[in-house]
Amino acid sequence: MCGPVPAFQGMNMTNVDPDQYLPSVSAFSLTNVEALKFPVLVSVPHAGREYPAALLDNLNVSASHLLRLEDRYADRLAASAIASGFPAIVARKPRAWIDLNRSRTEIDPDMVAGMDPAQTPRISRKVRGGLGIVPRRLHGAGNLWREKWQYQHVLDRIEQDHEPYHLMVEHILEQIRSAFGCALLLDLHSMPSVFDENRRQTAFVIGDRFGRSCEPRYAELTAGHFRGEGYHVQTNHPYSGGYILERHGKPQRNIHALQLEVDRSLYLDESLREPVAVAETVAELVRDCCMMLADQMSGRDLLEAAE
Numbered sequence: 001m002c003g004p005v006p007a008f009q010g011m012n013m014t015n016v017d018p019d020q021y022l023p024s025v026s027a028f029s030l031t032n033v034e035a036l037k038f039p040v041l042v043s044v045p046h047a048g049r050e051y052p053a054a055l056l057d058n059l060n061v062s063a064s065h066l067l068r069l070e071d072r073y074a075d076r077l078a079a080s081a082i083a084s085g086f087p088a089i090v091a092r093k094p095r096a097w098i099d100l101n102r103s104r105t106e107i108d109p110d111m112v113a114g115m116d117p118a119q120t121p122r123i124s125r126k127v128r129g130g131l132g133i134v135p136r137r138l139h140g141a142g143n144l145w146r147e148k149w150q151y152q153h154v155l156d157r158i159e160q161d162h163e164p165y166h167l168m169v170e171h172i173l174e175q176i177r178s179a180f181g182c183a184l185l186l187d188l189h190s191m192p193s194v195f196d197e198n199r200r201q202t203a204f205v206i207g208d209r210f211g212r213s214c215e216p217r218y219a220e221l222t223a224g225h226f227r228g229e230g231y232h233v234q235t236n237h238p239y240s241g242g243y244i245l246e247r248h249g250k251p252q253r254n255i256h257a258l259q260l261e262v263d264r265s266l267y268l269d270e271s272l273r274e275p276v277a278v279a280e281t282v283a284e285l286v287r288d289c290c291m292m293l294a295d296q297m298s299g300r301d302l303l304e305a306a307e
Contacts, residue, residue, distance in 0.1 A: 027098075027161040032087040033172055038294045039180040041172050042078050042088040043187045045100035045165070045244060046071035050092045054153075058145050065141045069095040071190040073275045077262060078188055080280070080287035086294075087176070089168060095135065096144070098157045100165050101187075101242040102126070102133040107154060111136040111143075115151040133158070169248055173255050182254040182297050184218060186290060187244050191261040194238055203231035203266060207241035207259035213249025214256040221296060222258060225289050260286070 027048075047070060056063060075090050082088045091100055108127050109117040111134065120127075130137035134154055137143050169185065176183035194202045204226045208214040223233045241249075241259040249257030264272050267279035 027091065027093045028165050028168070029090045029092060030088070030168070031082050031090075032085050033175075036087060036172075036176055036179050037085045038087070038290070039176050039182055039297045040086055040184045040186055040290050040294050041169070041176060042081050042086055042290065043169060043185055043244065044071070044075045044078050044088070044090040045187065046091065046095045046189055047074040048091040048094040048097070051094055052097060055094075055097050058147060058149075060143055060146045061138075061141045065138055065144070066094065066096045067273065068138060068141075069135055071095075071188075072264060072268060072272060073279070074188055074190045074262070076275050076279050077190070077267065077283050077286050080283040081290045084287055084291070086287075086290050087172060089165065089172070091165060093161050097134070098161045099131070099133050099135065100162060101244050102131075103243050103246075104133060104158050104162060106132045106243075108132040108134070108136045111145060111148055112151050112154055113148040115154075133162070166244075166247060169244075173248060177253070177255055180298065183256070184214070184293055184297060185244075185248050185255075185257040186293070187241070187257065187259045188286070189239075189259060189261045190264045190267075191239065193263055193265050194234075196232070196234060200232050201263065202234050203263050204233045205237070205239045205259075205261040206233065206235045207239050207245065207261065208236065208257075209241045209245050209249065210236050213241055213245035213251065214258050215251050218256055218293060218296070219258060221292065222260070222289055225292055226285065229285060260289075262286075 049070070051066070078088055078090065105120065106124055106127050107115065107120055108130065109115050109120055126132065134149065134157070135144060173183045173185060191205065194205070196202060206219050206223045208216070208219040219235055223235050226233045239259065239261050241257070245257040245259055249255065262282065267275055267282045269276050
């Protein structure tokens, strides 16, 4: 349970200086941050669909391949939570432009001109596979770009799109913690269909970096919420969370971070490109999950039980 601040007491963010965090052309949208009503922030980092011309001009493959990098319409899954007043930050630029769930050090030297490979002496498995902070290749499609990106161009993306997103997430979580005594980041993603060892299709995967980014009970409660609705859920397998949870989860300071992966086949059509009517139902499940977590963090569920 959080600190002594009363449950859902709104908190004005009148001391926010947007220019301190926002690039000249915003790479993300913010909602419900002026008067905070809940201790849960929803983040949607991979649903951006505003493709810069510079990216499209350098494509080596059909633009349709880039849809595979998107958490296609995952922002729609946050819509009910946003409508209920939960604060949210949603990326506008696509993952193909900059991957907000990678560290700024995860630059693939094979796709950058003017970069000394010695600047990245330890290349992660994901970068080697072509999925660094700027993706290089996709399985079945090959290299994405006709020409290498200039190193300064990549650095500009990091400074203008990547870092402002994370600074804003940090700022809002601190504001929430000040208001409620605790904060939780729900990082919302979508995934291709995955199956467990018994060939059961997994609808939701909850990630908390094996307890490092979040107090374990919040992950357990989240998994229980979706299981209670009849869905098959896994925790930390095959997705335990990435850079966003690593950077923003600070459970020792009562700032928690959870990753929620949703099977795309639950809310997209057979081509996995466009949302179907049931997407609203899935969005309501996500909203109810946010509400449950907010109640747990505020202790309101315990107060109601005592009454």
